[in-house]
Structures are given as structure tokens and as C-alpha cells.
Amino acid sequence: MRKSGLWCGITALVFGLLALPALAQFDGQPRFKMPANLSATDGEFILEWDDLRPGAVNPGLGLVSFTWYYAKAAAGAERTRITTILREDFTTFRNNWQAPGPFGFDWDVKANRRGRQFLQSPSRPGASPLISNFSIPPDSVVGLLVRPAGNRHEWAIELRYQGKNQSLEFRQDGNKLKILECGKPLPNVHIDLPGTREWLWYEIGLETRARRDVEIRIRVFNEDRTMLVSQFSRQVRLSEPKLREGGVIALSGPADFGELYVDPWSARWADDNTNKLRWDTSMVPNGDYVLIAEVCDGRRSLRQLATDFHISVRNPGQAAGR
Numbered sequence: 432m433r434k435s436g437l438w439c440g441i442t443a444l445v446f447g448l449l450a451l452p453a454l455a456q457f458d459g460q461p462r463f464k465m466p467a468n469l470s471a472t473d474g475e476f477i478l479e480w481d482d483l484r485p486g487a488v489n490p491g492l493g494l495v496s497f498t499w500y501y502a503k504a505a506a507g508a509e510r511t512r513i514t515t516i517l518r519e520d521f522t523t524f525r526n527n528w529q530a531p532g533p534f535g536f537d538w539d540v541k542a543n544r545r546g547r548q549f550l551q552s553p554s555r556p557g558a559s560p561l562i563s564n565f566s567i568p569p570d571s572v573v574g575l576l577v578r579p580a581g582n583r584h585e586w587a588i589e590l591r592y593q594g595k596n597q598s599l600e601f602r603q604d605g606n607k608l609k610i611l612e613c614g615k616p617l618p619n620v621h622i623d624l625p626g627t628r629e630w631l632w633y634e635i636g637l638e639t640r641a642r643r644d645v646e647i648r649i650r651v652f653n654e655d656r657t658m659l660v661s662q663f664s665r666q667v668r669l670s671e672p673k674l675r676e677g678g679v680i681a682l683s684g685p686a687d688f689g690e691l692y693v694d695p696w697s698a699r700w701a702d703d704n705t706n707k708l709r710w711d712t713s714m715v716p717n718g719d720y721v722l723i724a725e726v727c728d729g730r731r732s733l734r735q736l737a738t739d740f741h742i743s744v745r746n747p748g749q750a751a752g753r
Contacts, residue, residue: 464740467674471744474713478500482701493729495701497547501720505737514711521550532559552684562681569677570696572636576689586686591678630654643669717751
């Protein structure tokens with residue numbers, strides 16, 4: 432009788448487990464929802480998806496991040512990174528940035544042999560940082576393509592910048608990216624990097640938490656984003672309450688700066704339960720596109736997942752894309 436009861440219990444447990452959603456449902460991969468309207472109207476398109484259930488844990492998975500692109504086809508086509516909050520290629524940088532200190536006019540746009548245009552910072556000691564004329568939200572991810580220009584591989588980006596020595600600064604010093612609050616290094620907080628003169632993508636995210644805490648997440652990728660180079664994640668306690676708010680961006684060299692993107696934190700991390708992306712299509716050539724999520728789960732290799740539907744972009748007066 433006891434054996435019979437035991438087998439009944441095991442059978443019930445097995446069927447109960449089978450009734451649960453598969454673990455793959457919680458693996459951080461976006462499962463795109465079919466939109467009610469597949470046309471981008473009024474210069475934007477909203478994409479929604481399901482991914483990691485809030486609080487769910489999948490053994491072996493690290494933090495899952497998404498970077499978003501559009502393309503004519505899911506495979507074999509050139510993809511373009513989408514714009515949500517901001518894209519800056521620095522070609523007309525003086526419209527959006529200022530350098531009020533010494534050698535400010537030494538900031539200049541250059542081009543390499545492959546035709547890539549980039550912003551070159553002054554190489555002189557004490558040169559003015561470049562400060563944006565625009566603010567960005569406090570809970571956002573800044574993607575920056577940068578190449579150190581000096582022998583010491585030293586450059587910096589400051590976020591939530593309120594003024595001199597009033598920012599969260601991310602400073603590359605040799606083979607380490609150090610984090611400074613109001614000019615003072617956070618103790619025992621840094622990210623190890625190769626000392627290289629190659630182009631790298633730095634993805635730096637900040638999210639304000641309870642009290643004076645802020646979540647800092649950093650991922651560094653190679654230029655063509657085929658490999659994760661390094662990463663960092665830490666919740667830190669701030670000393671300066673103002674740095675819980677949004678602010679402008681400041682850049683300093685010596686370095687070359689290629690592109691800069693700003694996205695909402697909620698669109699970039701699978702453990703955020705918003706699961707919604709606003710694609711700014713106002714400057715996208717007319718055409719039919721798939722959206723592609725570049726997925727990184729903390730391993731060195733990345734993967735791409737595309738929508739199984741096309742979005743029709745139609746902007747009045749805009750030429751069709753090739």
C-alpha cells in the first residue's frame with residue numbers, strides 16, 4: 432500500500448513538472464510578439480517580447496543583454512544599429528557638444544583609410560573635455576565606439592555629469608577601466624581590459640536603485656561585435672545624491688571616438704520586465720525590415736535572433752533603402 436502511494440506521488444510530481452513551462456522559456460532569449468500593426472507610423476515602431484520571467488533563475492546563464500539592429504533580411508544582409516533615445520556619429524559634433532576649456536578647438540573630425548569618420552580628441556595635457564549640450568535619462572545604457580590614441584591607453588567618459596568633478600567617470604588607464612565618483616576612484620572597483628590600440632565597443636549602463644545605490648553594468652566588445660572582451664556588474668553606494676539623477680555626457684582623451692548610442696536600460700537587459708523597445712524610424716530609409724537582437728549571456732560569443740515578420744517603414748519624402 433505504501434509502495435502504491437509512493438508511485439502515485441512520483442507520478443503526480445512528474446506530471447506536475449511536465450505541466451510547468453520549459454526552462455528554455457526562461458533562458459533570456461527574446462520571443463517576439465506579433466504586432467497588431469506591422470507598419471512604422473509617426474516615425475516609430477514599438478516591439479514587445481517575452482524573455483526572462485522576473486526573478487527566474489536559469490543555472491549556467493549570466494546576465495543577458497540585448498543590442499538591437501534592423502536589416503533587410505535575417506541572414507546575409509548588412510545590419511544597422513537602431514536608434515532609440517540617441518545616436519551620435521560626431522560628423523557635426525559642434526552642434527551638440529562644447530569644449531569650453533583649453534585647446535577646445537583641437538577636437539576635430541578625421542577619416543581613416545577605410546573611410547571611417549571619427550572624432551579625434553586633443554593630445555595636449557590639460558585639454559578641455561567635450562561636454563554634450565543634451566542630457567540623457569539616469570537609467571540608460573551608453574554604447575561608445577572608441578580607440579585609445581595615447582601610449583598609456585588613457586581616455587574617459589563621464590555620465591550623469593553635473594559639472595567638473597561631479598559625475599560618474601569611467602576612465603581607461605592602461606589595462607584597467609576605473610570608476611570614479613566625483614573624481615575619487617571607487618575602491619576595489621574596476622574592469623580588466625587588454626591594453627590595445629584597437630577599436631572597442633564600451634556598453635556602460637546605470638540604473639538607480641533604492642537609497643543611494645546604483646547598478647553599474649559594463650560590457651566591452653570587439654569592433655565587429657563578434658566577441659565579448661570583458662564585463663563588469665556591481666551595485667555601489669553613492670556618496671553624492673545628485674548622481675542618482677540624469678545629466679550630460681563628457682568625453683576626454685587622448686582617443687578617437689567613432690559612434691555613440693543611448694538606449695533605455697529597460698530595452699537592454701533581460702532581467703528588466705518592461706520587455707518593450709521603441710525604435711525611432713524617422714531617419715530610416717523606406718523599406719521592409721526585420722529587427723535583430725544581438726544576445727550576450729556573458730559568454731565570449733554572441734548570437735543573433737531575428738523577428739519572423741517584417742516591419743514596413745514609410746516616411747513621407749524619404750528615399751527607399753537599398
